[in-house]
Amino acid sequence: MASEKPFGNYLLLKPEEAKFVDLWRLLFSPASDNIKFIESTQELEASKFTQRWLLFISVVVQIILVRSKKYMKKMGDMLDLWLNRVSSNGGLIGLFINILKGNMITPEKSSGTFISVVGNLDTRVDLDKNIRNDGAKYKALLSMMASKISYENEKFVSNSVKNHWHMDFVGLYRFWNDDQKLQSTKAIIVQDNKSKPNLIVVAFRGTQPFDADQWRTNIDISWYEQPRVGKVHHGFMCALGLQKNKGWPKEIDQNSTHKLYAYYTIREKLKEMLDTNKDAKFIVTGHSLGGALAILFASVLILHGETCLLKKLEGVYTFGQPRVGDEKFGEFMKENLRKYEVRYMRYVYCNDIVPRVPYDDKTLYFKHFGDSIYFNSLYQGQVLEEEPNKNYFSPFWVIPNILNSIWEIIRGFLIPLVKGKDYKETWFMVMFRVIGLIIPGLPAHLPTDYINVTRLGSLNKLPELQCPQDSKAD
Numbered sequence: 001m002a003s004e005k006p007f008g009n010y011l012l013l014k015p016e017e018a019k020f021v022d023l024w025r026l027l028f029s030p031a032s033d034n035i036k037f038i039e040s041t042q043e044l045e046a047s048k049f050t051q052r053w054l055l056f057i058s059v060v061v062q063i064i065l066v067r068s069k070k071y072m073k074k075m076g077d078m079l080d081l082w083l084n085r086v087s088s089n090g091g092l093i094g095l096f097i098n099i100l101k102g103n104m105i106t107p108e109k110s111s112g113t114f115i116s117v118v119g120n121l122d123t124r125v126d127l128d129k130n131i132r133n134d135g136a137k138y139k140a141l142l143s144m145m146a147s148k149i150s151y152e153n154e155k156f157v158s159n160s161v162k163n164h165w166h167m168d169f170v171g172l173y174r175f176w177n178d179d180q181k182l183q184s185t186k187a188i189i190v191q192d193n194k195s196k197p198n199l200i201v202v203a204f205r206g207t208q209p210f211d212a213d214q215w216r217t218n219i220d221i222s223w224y225e226q227p228r229v230g231k232v233h234h235g236f237m238c239a240l241g242l243q244k245n246k247g248w249p250k251e252i253d254q255n256s257t258h259k260l261y262a263y264y265t266i267r268e269k270l271k272e273m274l275d276t277n278k279d280a281k282f283i284v285t286g287h288s289l290g291g292a293l294a295i296l297f298a299s300v301l302i303l304h305g306e307t308c309l310l311k312k313l314e315g316v317y318t319f320g321q322p323r324v325g326d327e328k329f330g331e332f333m334k335e336n337l338r339k340y341e342v343r344y345m346r347y348v349y350c351n352d353i354v355p356r357v358p359y360d361d362k363t364l365y366f367k368h369f370g371d372s373i374y375f376n377s378l379y380q381g382q383v384l385e386e387e388p389n390k391n392y393f394s395p396f397w398v399i400p401n402i403l404n405s406i407w408e409i410i411r412g413f414l415i416p417l418v419k420g421k422d423y424k425e426t427w428f429m430v431m432f433r434v435i436g437l438i439i440p441g442l443p444a445h446l447p448t449d450y451i452n453v454t455r456l457g458s459l460n461k462l463p464e465l466q467c468p469q470d471s472k473a474d
Contacts, residue, residue: 008225015062069212076210112155143285143317146203175262179238206288230328291321315343330369353441381459401440
């Protein structure tokens with residue numbers, strides 16, 4: 001099988017083939033080779049229990065997600081429906097009155113007023129008018145807001161971009177995942193014609209809260225080794241357009257399959273747009289899974305030697321981005337981002353759990369590269385090579401994390417009194433703050449605090465972050 005792969009070493013998990021006996025052998029047997037649900041060019045090291053334990057957890061969680069997929073979708077659809085009924089009927093009291101009158105309003109799911117679960121957590125749509133559109137802070141704010149609205153339907157996104165931002169909405173795209181055999185990857189493209197130079201923003205959508213397939217992508221710690229590049233997260237690359245048994249050919253014929261792949265479609269769309277606007281530049285961004293796809297999009301441009309596009313790439317802005325590759329991948333990216341003067345800004349808010357996974361262990365090859373802009377719960381930022389509690393699960397951080405969650409609940413009520421009504425949190429977000437007492441780090445991953453840090457966050461000096469020359473970045 002290894003000879004069929006267009007890349008080097010790899011480790012692929014196949015949870016659909018996992019049996020109880022195989023799971024038991026993986027966890028407790030010193031002879032862990034030839035396990036049916038693990039396809040690998042390298043034998044597992046039986047002595048490394050951490051490696052076997054993490055593989056076990058990844059497979060078990062994926063099995064649970066596969067079996068609960070339909071129930072998660074039903075739950076998400078029901079929550080979507082009632083959240084929109086509440087907002088469309090003027091709140092809980094208004095909804096109750098309208099039900100009694102028989103006048104309950106139920107918005108269409110494809111309408112411009114229908115908001116996703118993520119959108120109900122933070123309903124802000126407008127950009128902060130106090131932030132000038134000629135600097136890195138504006139680009140970070142625009143990137144985060146684009147990442148947030150990418151969770152919404154096409155009509156909502158179009159209305160937000162055209163009527164609130166006064167920019168051009170290029171489109172919302174759905175892309176094929178060759179591994180999952182689904183259109184599970186989505187992205188939006190926006191063009192800001194007011195900025196100088198004109199700025200194109202590509203925002204990859206993050207993980208939908210009740211989408212089992214996207215959670216499987218996050219949980220799956222399979223990897224493969226790309227020659228010259230290093231070891232990379234397999235699930236993220238498949239979401240970006242990795243061709244099964246073909247890897248990353250520079251060109252593919254999408255017309256023959258009638259399937260659109262994220263990397264290839266967006267690359268060609270950018271070439272088309274930049275050909276008609278020679279002075280424009282572009283940003284690639286995303287929240288959560290979307291952030292992983294954003295930085296990996298840049299990595300494939302580098303792999304394919306897309307020099308013209310890379311010279312137009314102003315920066316990669318990610319928010320709550322998980323780890324995507326190993327140390328060799330990190331060195332490959334740092335060298336080439338410097339070469340093409342691409343600014344890489346990776347925002348990490350406080351105890352956010354997602355940037356701290358997959359687990360940073362040399363047996364699994366997932367590590368950070370470059371620096372991160374780490375913000376604490378007071379929105380004070382600093383540039384760090386590794387954020388505090390880099391692996392999240394340390395028992396020494398349990399009490400500090402819970403105390404911080406209590407503070408964030410209190411802060412949620414205080415901040416609109418100090419900063420204005422634009423910072424008033426929805427009741428739905430307050431509920432998630434409370435959940436943070438049980439799972440610290442979960443509310444910290446949501447868009448609310450990432451929007452706040454791009455607006456209110458203080459940083460003594462904007463970091464170079466792989467970009468030694470400021471002329472391109474600002």
